[in-house]
Amino acid sequence: MSIAAPEHRTQQPAQQPRARQIRRRELAAFLRSRRERITPEQVGLPRGPRRRTPGLRREEVAQLSAVGVTWYTWIEQARATHVSAQVLDAVARALLMDPAERAHLFALAAAVDPRVDPECPVASTSARKIVERLAPYPASLQNARYDVLVANRPFAQVFGDPAELPPAERNCLWLLTTSERWKRDFLDRDEMLRDLIAKYRAAMAEHVAEPAWKERLAGLLAVSGEFRELWERHEVAPMSPHVKRYRHPVVGLIRLEHRNMWLAPQSPAHRVVAYIPADEESEERLEQLERLAVPAEPADERPADEWAAG
Template sequence: MSLSWYQRYLATGWALRQAGCMSVDATDVAVAAGPTGPGGAADVTVRQGATGGGGGAAPRAGDAIRRAELAAFLRSRRERITPEQVGLPRGSRRRTPGLRREEVAHLGAVGVTWYTWLEQGRDIHVSPQVLDAVARALLLDRAERSHLFALAGAIDPLPGKECTGVPLALRQILHQLAPFPAVVQNSRFDILAYNSTYGQLMCDLDALPEEDRNCMWLAFTHPGWRATLADREATVRTMTAKFRASMAEHVAEPAWKALVTRLTEASPEFREIWAQHEVERPASALKVFRHPKVGLLQLTGTNLWTGPNPGPKVLAYTPVDDVSRERLEQLEKLAFGQE
């Protein structure tokens, strides 16, 4: 009987270790003969060790610590999930707290071996697709998912994960700021939440599909939004420069690349500005809006960060004079159909 690809792989690794060419927990053999798909050959590579004659680069001291932290994190998440939570029978002989490793692998449609190696802290590289499957199987929330990808040294492939929800408490703060316009944005200029006044400041945001609620997209493509910007040319240049500066930390992320592609295809103006590679950091500034119903508004924009790092933020606009304050009050009444 011929050996399976996995048996041949194990035999090869054993022989190389005996020859002193490999460390015990790392090999120079990329799993090239196994199954494809999540957890298959295309998704997991066992990396070359630093000892013996393999010739590989020595691992950094922090890598082993990071792998151990990842292993402990996965075990803790697995052990907190009951079989009933994921539709599995408990059985009468279950001694493992929470789920078994093979159950997690089954739920995520990944290889049992690969998941086991992750929990053992092996020196392996796992694709973002496998990590995504593991995150779903372990019912990770947004913070836990981010932690998983950070420990694995991988980029989350799913768009819109920088901030997927706005807490009720923050929404209440936005509401209380009215008639001052206020909005929660992430660093990609996605509009995540807003109060009634902001919702009518430049266009009727409620009437837009969710995928179009992005300030960059609206500033370059929405006629109503563009018409309210008193100094539109300078505004879009500044926005593009801030967007490029923020994107430096997200250049490989699909959501950022997709937005640039969408803007490039839709707006010649964006293509021209983007090609100039200008950058600018976020800052508060005077904003002038020309609203079709209430008139000219002079507002000061203030950024309030919602976390320890620049990313999701509350952007609030306050009037610089009494006339602008009165017109904001009129705008709030318009938002509720009172005028």
């Protein structure tokens, strides 16, 4: 069964914003280039004696992807004002696109890929080094969903070690919502939770169809009535630096300013979150924690006469 062309979605190009026209033309050119590089033999079709078209014909792509011939022709002529994820998925498979080509196809169509691979949870070596080198300041590597991918030793000392938690719980929203330690030690916890939920909602606007985002949201809604109540307010907030107070059981009050450094502008968008002391007293207490974490050197147990001999 073919996917028919939705007649109500076609308009004259002159009526569309210029940016959309450019995007449609790029999409059309990309599809033509991919179609022309695939031979009939690669997709199990006979070449035939009279073939003049390089690669596949439009009719053959339509047949392989179960898309209407007219609708596919419109896409390649930059006449289709909206191409669904279902059609894009079918065409990508018919044209044997690799992951990079598939991602480019969906980006040109301004559509969310329903079959996008899950993020790799392994952070790069360079990102790990950046986080570790920020000691004695707490720092972590997070993605746009506030999952903590890497944390340095000061982070573990102040907030707890994420490595001791199940992977599903290594998330700032999850911890603010469920962790007794975070509820106790984060003196601005209620304000932080409202702010973080508003930021998550703002960020999720670009990822509403992505499984990882929906799964994280569903888990939070299921585990916390407080989260459900705040989520229903539909508040949004931008990313911005701010100072928060933490009560450490050993060194006392620490005031930290959150600073974000994005490592990549595209998905998966990872950022280093550094927690910078907001005053000299907080800096001294972080340095104290760092000293406590360094094991003392073992005492030299040589007899006294050996000391004299050097």
